[in-house]
Amino acid sequence: MNFGCDYYPEHWPEERWEKDGQMMAEAGFNIVRMAEFAWVKLERGKGQFNFSWLDKAIEILARKKIKTVLGTPTATPPAWLAASHPDILRVNKEGIRTSFGGRRACCPNSSTYRTYSEKIVSKMAEHYKDNENVIGWQIDNEFGGDGEKGLCYCQECAKNFRQWLQDKYKTLQKLNQEWGTVFWSQTYTEWEEIPLPRQLETAHNPSLLLDYRRFISDSYISYQKLQIDILRKICPHKFITHNFMGLFNAIDYYKLAQPLDFITWDNYPNLRFTGENKSPVKVSLSHDVMRGLKEKNFWVMEQQSGPTGWQCVDPNPYPGEIRLWTYQAIAHGAEGILYFRWRTSRFGTEQFWAGILDQCGIATRRYEEVKKIGQELMRIKDKLIGLEFPKEVAMLTSYDEQWAFDIQPNNPKFNYQEHFTSYYQILNTLNIPVDVVSIQADISKYKLLIAPALFLINDGLVDNLKEFVKKGGILIVTFRSGIKNWNNIVFDEPLPAKLNGLLGIEVVEYDSLSSMQKCKLKLIHPEIKPLQGECDTWCDIIKCRGAEIIGRYTQSYYKDEACVTINRFGQGCAIYIGTNPSPEIKGSILRWAIEKSRIKSSFQADPANIEVILGRKEDKDYLFFLNHSDKYHQVKLDRIYQELLEKREYFKDSLMTIEPKGVRILCRT
Ligand SMILES: [Zn+2]
Known part of the structure; x- marks a missing residue:
């Protein structure tokens, strides 16, 4: 089981890194992800590359037996690049170019952005190709996650969109026919007449709109491929993944996942699903959607480990909830859990997006909970890697x-x-x-x-x-x-x-x-x-x-x-x-x-408020009982089971009590 966190050593003095590594090791961590937002720390000015600080962080963690996944840092291009090449920034629906200052603000079709991305990714790949402590790559960060689903309406997008349409329809006559452009006199006589679907007081042709969404999705997939091709060539023995976003639908995730070795995703149950909308079912659905992308088990690259928030603070995970979410992920096929993030930043947009530690850096309740999970997983991980799921x-x-x-x-x-x-x-x-x-x-x-x-x-x-x-x-x-x-x-x-x-x-x-x-x-x-x-x-x-x-x-x-x-x-x-x-x-x-259909449920009884998930490995069934509620619940058992977390046996007809936010993993052979 890959177990660790997302780590930003560049946010903290170097003197602290040793202690961070020590505390991570004590929590049972064996992996971190680093550098996915660190472009300016790696390339201070055009062509001025410096990897020494990252080398040092990787080395300190490696001494604690913690391996590294490196993020390519292209989600946050430096200010010097945006200032000298504003054409890398996306143009919104109203035709206004996005300002520098956020993240993922780049156009996937910008040739300048692509050129600079190629350079930084190639340099990183060359630098780390023989570093055995770097085991894999995460490309960029959360494609399609920021700002109007990553849509762009710039000149390069317009040019590429027309080419994309030409490749698809071959002739204008065909496009006109397939889109029904006779409606509202929209018949095109030149490819250059076809607009990007910018702001209108009415509404664009639905066929144009759908093809535009496909084109933007393909643009990100092509941008990802640019990086994959470099990494595969220079680092053929390191895995390549990307961090997806559950139910987000900006990009065709099936196509985005296809060239990756496996997928990872970022899971924040208390972010979008709070209050009345808080929904463990949607988290489960997200896990199953993610597992379905490659019909293969996955990692959670960012698992919520504290209250989230940019301007306002979302609810704090209840005691036990980080553990509950961790086992919920594993129950649906997660084979790697990295908590976002090690320590809450003192500055920047995500000052309130908490990590395992708060800004003060001392062990929190959340750290103790993560440490407990680490100890449990150390003991039972072999049983939980490679779970298979019934195909009915x-x-x-x-x-x-x-x-x-x-x-x-x-x-x-x-x-x-x-x-x-x-x-x-x-x-x-x-x-x-x-x-x-x-x-x-x-x-x-x-x-x-x-x-x-x-x-x-x-x-x-x-x-x-x-x-x-x-x-x-x-x-x-x-x-x-x-x-x-x-x-x-x-x-x-x-x-x-x-x-x-x-x-x-x-x-x-x-x-x-x-x-x-x-x-x-x-x-x-x-x-x-x-x-x-x-x-x-x-x-x-x-x-x-x-x-x-x-x-x-x-x-x-x-x-x-x-x-x-x-x-x-x-x-x-x-x-x-x-x-x-x-x-x-x-x-x-x-x-x-x-x-x-003669389909059997995983567990015949009806334990209200308890989610029951079945995973199989080597002729053994593992039943995860997840109590998402704030109350104690009892489950009557239909046969003998071994429980992995409490390390005990349950007899037939016995009552298993599960505390609020509690988890049990029953094994039946
Ligand atoms: Zn664009």
Whole structure:
């Protein structure tokens, strides 16, 4: 297990580094990440490179048996570079060039930025290629994380966008046809006429907007490749990764992850999900999305270890919560945990973004908690590296779908990620292990597939889904599926286009509900418990063309019309949910689909408020029980288990008590 922190020795006097290394070693650390924001410390002026301070920090830590991952420092170019070459800075939607002073403010298409990036990365790679204490590289920092999803509207982006379009469509005639530019007289007669989607009082063509998002995503992927190519050539034996951002969707993470050895991500449960929105489920979903990027276990490169904040301070992790988040990550496939960060900075934008230590540098409650985790992991890490996860249920997603919904949410209340999460949450509550994978993944190994809102459809996707169901799989598709082709154009066929054969239905009309409006429905299928409830956001009015009705509306002018259906197709079946029902109704449909698919939950009992995650290794099942609540909970056990953290045995029918924020890892063979 790689266990450590993100370390900024450049923020502290050199005399302190020895003590830092000592305290890290006492906490069981074996790895740090350094230098990802240290460009000016490494290149003081153009071509004036100096690595001596970093060499020294690496050496001090190495003597404590702590290895280093180096970040390439390109997220924060120095002031001298921005002053002499303002063209490296991004231009915003209003056409204003971003000021120097933040981070990740550079345009991925700026040729100047690329040239200087090549130089610093090459110099670093040459300097550290034979240093055995440097084991790998993190490229840049959190691509797409800062400022309007990393979008840029500069001249170089405009030029490259037109080239990107030319490569894709070959001829203007084709582009005009695929985008439907006849609308509002937007037909282009020269490539140079095509605009970047800058600020408008109305709205741009949705096809242009979607291609622009793809182009910007590809620009970051190409910028990352520039660095990967250098590092692979000069340092072929060191790993290369990047720190992703969970549910952020600025970049096609599947494509960004593809050339990396493995992915890492930055996990801040108390940052975005605080108050009523604090959601352990979203953290779990983030872990599963991250594991799905390469269908491979991952690291957490930045794990929250204190209150976060730039201008204001977010809530402090409760006692036990850093440990809980650590085991939650491991339970979902993390094989490296680095806490952000070692010691809270005295200065700069992130003065309130706490590390394990506060500015005063003495051991904190949080340090003691991390040390305890270090001691535990030292003992049990071999059991927890290389965990595998049951491949029975998968949820499908793609960044193209997410961008299309960013451009047109369809209904002000509709949020793709919330919609996706609402189904994931039910599986999570039922202790059903789930993979979240790309629409291009091999889906044949799963029994149950949930594909929420497949707004964009292409032939490859439709064929895969048909093949999956034909061979006995159960597929669940939800409303706003099969609406558009991959260029964001609505099909000239009955909806859901291309999927209506598989689903055995036709959506003859739909009703987009206002935010105050609700509708009612009831489940009427003989195999499902009869249930009545509410639905909101969207109501498809469905005519069955071979499908059976599972649910009907009980209200509005479409009272008695079908809203949930099932269609037998080959050896499997495809369920369509044409509205957004209450969690109870969704749960009822999902439980039925799970039963039909003969999928077992990880743990049969229903420990409310306890997340149960199953990982497997060498014929052993490891069940992680995570108490995210502030209360004690008891779980009745169904057989004999060995508990790893308490080092004890539990007998059948015994009660296991879990304290607030507590963790238990049960092993069954
Ligand atoms: Zn640009």
